[in-house]
Amino acid sequence: MIEEFIKTHNLPNFRLKQFNQQFYKESIKNFGDLSTWPKDLRDKLATEVDFMDLELEKEYISKNKDTIKVLFRRKVDNQRIETVLMKHRDGRNTVCVSCMVGCPVNCTFCATGKMGFGGNLSAKEIVDQVMYFQRQLHEQDDKVTNIVFMGMGEPMLNLPEVEKSIEVFTNPDKLGMSSRRLTISTSGYVPQLKKLIDDGFKGRVAISLHAPNQELREKLMPVAKLFPLEKLIEALDDYVEITNKRISYEYVMIKDVNDLPEHANQLADLFEDRLAHINLIPYNPIAERDFQRTTNNHLREFTRILTKRKIHYTIRQTMGDDVNAACGQLADRANKKHQAKKISG
Ligand code: SF4
Structure with missing residues (x-):
């Protein structure tokens, strides 16, 4: 997650605050919209982390x-x-x-x-x-x-x-x-x-x-x-x-x-x-x-x-x-059945 990126690149704490504000509160749609970060840092983020x-x-x-x-x-x-x-x-x-x-x-x-x-x-x-x-x-x-x-x-x-x-x-x-x-x-x-x-x-x-x-x-x-x-x-x-x-x-x-x-x-x-x-x-x-x-x-x-x-x-x-979105109906019908690992008992 983002915390790892911040740590790896030794970024100051305020970068995390800026990220959280824009990612969670402003609901940005990609890292390019992270306008509080400089462009080179945004680009690096987009290369290293999946949105x-x-x-x-x-x-x-x-x-x-x-x-x-x-x-x-x-x-x-x-x-x-x-x-x-x-x-x-x-x-x-x-x-x-x-x-x-x-x-x-x-x-x-x-x-x-x-x-x-x-x-x-x-x-x-x-x-x-x-x-x-x-x-x-x-x-x-x-x-x-x-x-x-x-x-x-x-x-x-x-x-x-x-x-x-x-x-x-x-x-x-x-x-x-x-x-x-x-x-x-x-x-x-x-x-x-x-x-x-x-x-x-x-x-x-x-x-x-x-x-x-x-x-x-x-x-x-x-x-x-x-x-x-x-x-x-x-x-x-x-x-x-x-x-x-x-x-x-x-x-x-x-x-x-x-x-x-x-x-x-x-x-x-x-x-x-x-x-x-x-x-x-x-x-x-x-x-x-x-x-x-x-x-x-x-x-x-x-x-x-x-x-x-x-x-x-x-x-x-x-x-x-x-x-098929109601209770108990969720299933991936497109995929073949998984190898079921059922609980014993
Ligand atoms: S099979 Fe799993 S998902 Fe379905 S009702 Fe039981 S606990 Fe919930």
Whole structure:
């Protein structure tokens, strides 16, 4: 990254400040626009450092234009990843970033999991995804307001690079976002989640839950065998006790699999005395699997039970499903399947 260039060339500290100001705050589009640096230094920078480590392959825009999905190619190995910008009606612009090529966790309902695992992204590649949209929005006098680590990959299995990218997002000299606007989602890697919290993460935590009992969770998410629901909830209770922060639980609703009244009641048993919010996400069908989206009737009955039992929930508005950009749909369909390195358990 830029720090290395500054160090190698023994440049004074103010050069880094100038760089950060123009790169992150003014969203320059190439190093030639770094007008606070002398031309020879800019040229040297452009020769030695890549402006982005990702190359744009394709942009897909949803019919109603509220969602943009971008296919990037990694310069380092030509593998592809996807990133999504969601423009919400309330003015939020949320970037859903990927932290891996594919994912080794292999949740049964997820297109990314079906790709297998192609490697971890670097912090720079994670930041590149956000800066791509930041530059685009800057031209419209707008900006990225929220970042969610809910794209390809399990953030807890690439924690060092994820944490470095968080530093860039929240450092007041760089992107300077409030950590409250960052959400990290995990399928439930308890030790890594504890480390993230111990390291001082102040953002929001979301748990991919998707089942209200251990047996069903194991069927849908192999990770549940490694970190059983009971242990996961125990660790999250500790987190809530220390931080007094509410945890979001993501629950993809799949017809006749996890969307029946018994599941709603089990979910209520789990959360009725807990500081929790359930995001109900109607399942987005993927070609790789024949699961179906919950029906309106099932959803109505499910939410009736949750309401009656005073469980906080939201039905997540589906965005970008016409361009395969919705939850669980991200996958590089152009590439042949990776050699999957799946977790054991
Ligand atoms: S849901 Fe998340 S953790 Fe599970 S396979 Fe998909 S990307 Fe990986």
